[in-house]
Amino acid sequence: xxxxxxxxxxxxxxxxxxxxxxxxxxxxxxxxxxxxxxxxxxxxxxxxxxxxxxxxxxxxxxxxxxxxxxxxxxxxxxxxxxxxxxxxxxxxxxxxxxxxxxxxxxxxxxxxxxxxxxxxxxxxxxxxxxxxxxxxxxxxxxxxxxxxxxxxxxxxxxxxxxxxxxxxxxxxxxxxxxxxxxxxxxxxxxxxxxxxxxxxxxxxxxxxxxxxxxxxxxxxxxxxxxxxxxxx
Ligand SMILES: O=C(O)[C@H](O)[C@@H](O)[C@H](O)[C@H](O)COP(=O)(O)O
Numbered sequence: 003x004x005x006x007x008x009x010x011x012x013x014x015x016x017x018x019x020x021x022x023x024x025x026x027x028x029x030x031x032x033x034x035x036x037x038x039x040x041x042x043x044x045x046x047x048x049x050x051x052x053x054x055x056x057x058x059x060x061x062x063x064x065x066x067x068x069x070x071x072x073x074x075x076x077x078x079x080x081x082x083x084x085x086x087x088x089x090x091x092x093x094x095x096x097x098x099x100x101x102x103x104x105x106x107x108x109x110x111x112x113x114x115x116x117x118x119x120x121x122x123x124x125x126x127x128x129x130x131x132x133x134x135x136x137x138x139x140x141x142x143x144x145x146x147x148x149x150x151x152x153x154x155x156x157x158x159x160x161x162x163x164x165x166x167x168x169x170x171x172x173x174x175x176x177x178x179x180x181x182x183x184x185x186x187x188x189x190x191x192x193x194x195x196x197x198x199x200x201x202x203x204x205x206x207x208x209x210x211x212x213x214x215x216x217x218x219x220x221x222x223x224x225x226x227x228x229x230x231x232x233x234x
Pocket of ligand 1: 043046047048072073083134144
């Protein structure tokens, strides 16, 4: 499926443009179904978008925010995506949103993934909004090249839910929604910035194995149209 490219002059313009599109989608979901859900990625790219979205006039108490993926670290640590979201998105008007974490203080990442799957079972199916990022190695979510359970994570037959992933480039053990959980979002977005990420995208769009660049699974076989938001 051909992706729709949304190109902006700079990161600030992209943040506002993406926040507007997401706010519109979430408000439409609340109007149609009485609730809305959004799964966001961590990393360094989304901060300005989070802050732009946090001030939007949405019926936030009816919106559930969760994460596309998480590092298996406590939510007060600097590597925590939950901390990133609490500090940059769940502020201002968006402080009234519901939040469903993926990290749970379990003995193992597997136990935390099982808890996250149970706790998020009523959210999504499909998500109203999914915001994906992409690493320089072509990973998205925690679908890393060489990942311990990559084939299972990308398998369309794998049930929706949260699973563990370990990989050389991932740092801590990861908790990630499966491909099947993310790929049919009503608004499916890939948010990347900079020339280097644009080059990575071009390589990923060329024919090649998903195992080499897992973002290819989203680019080539997501059920929903993909909206790529990019600024220099
Ligand atoms: O937990 C994470 O790190 C993210 O979910 C991950 O998938 C991220 O989107 C990419 O690594 C891009 O990260 P940057 O925005 O920092 O380049």
